[in-house]
Amino acid sequence: MLLREIWYLIQKDFRLEWRQRAALSGMLLYVGSTIFVCYLSFALRGGELPVPAWNALFWIILLFTAVNAVAKGFLQESRGRLLYYYTLVQPQAVILAKIAYNALLLLGLALAGFGLYAVVLGNPVQDMPLFLANVLLGAVGFASTLTLVSGIAAKATNSSTLMAVLGFPLMIPMLLLLIKVSKNALDGLEFEASRSALLTLVALNLIVSAVSYLLFPFLWRS
């Protein structure tokens, strides 16, 4: 029941996204132009980026992309349409479907961004499977944290500022773990070195999703 509702809602979100391609191409252009601006700024000093800076820059670009991409999740939906959903499906289905949709969207954006980033700024990654797994965990984590935050921000008056103010501090612990694992993947360290951080990330994703699942029914009523 719940699973079928989630499935329909995810399909609906993708169909909506595909029909109004302006938003999707806007996000892709956002990632692309940010990466290009970074590339041009660093091209001034020879273009070679030290590995820690490459890593930090990559995750900061992803962070800002995520905030912008997820923010429109709830802000875009009109009040009337949201009310309509609530007469049809359970609130838990709405939040889980949004998290899943945002995770897939962010994964797509992150992979596209990584491709462009590697082309212009070089690809120093030594352990590709670990790096990609880390990007996947990052997309899921950003999506699960930011989806409820965007729901909260959508209720307030100055939503776009609030989205960043509420979201950034909550994401710092996750971001620190992601950057650490990503650094290990860049340096090609053995898997044991990143195991505890990866497990903490998985646990963190589960906690955040569970808390969103519990809290969202209270949020949509207001």
Place this chain on the structure above:
Amino acid sequence: MKNWWKALTVGLLLYTAVAGLLVPVPQLAILNETIRNLYFHVPMWFGMTFILIASVAYSVRYLRQPTPALDIQAHEAARIGILMGCVGLATGSIWAKYTWGTWWTNDPKLNGAAIAMLIYGAYLVLRSSFTDEQQRARVSAIYNIFAFATAMPLFYILPRLTDSLHPGAGGNPAFAKYDLDDNMRLVFYPAVIGWTLLAFWLAQVASRIALLKQKVYEKQFA
């Protein structure tokens, strides 16, 4: 006697101030007499943790049964938590200046404390961006629970995973291991209880004032 715990608070804090400054302490290199700051700096974090847990408990109770009093109590508890955190940062910063040589270093515990302040600052900003009181109460309660559940556990896990200048982390032995002798315990534990009780007392007084203000405000329109 109803207010026995307030008398206990006054007694414990007087004892902390007098005994904390007079009772002999172990003479350690670098730390010297600054070790007495243990009675003032560390209890702040205990007080902050407990008062923030209380704030989350009020928020949970608000979501189960919405009353204005619970919302005010959650808000005031969070504000007292911020106050304790700021005093904790200030005492820690002074201590760091005389032992580590700088006001601020890149230490996981310092960063965690700063992020916690950012999160609760965001909570205050969120509260101020609503006009409708019921919606403000509900949405900020949701954010309070979400922020606590997602970010706070990590402040107690992350510093233990990485290196820290603080005792008890990154291979540094904890204070309890060798230099927290029995004399210091006799002051330290009462200090923790005293400062924690003070936090609750402050929160109680602050919520009473806020409730009275609200009553006066409502009287004007009656």
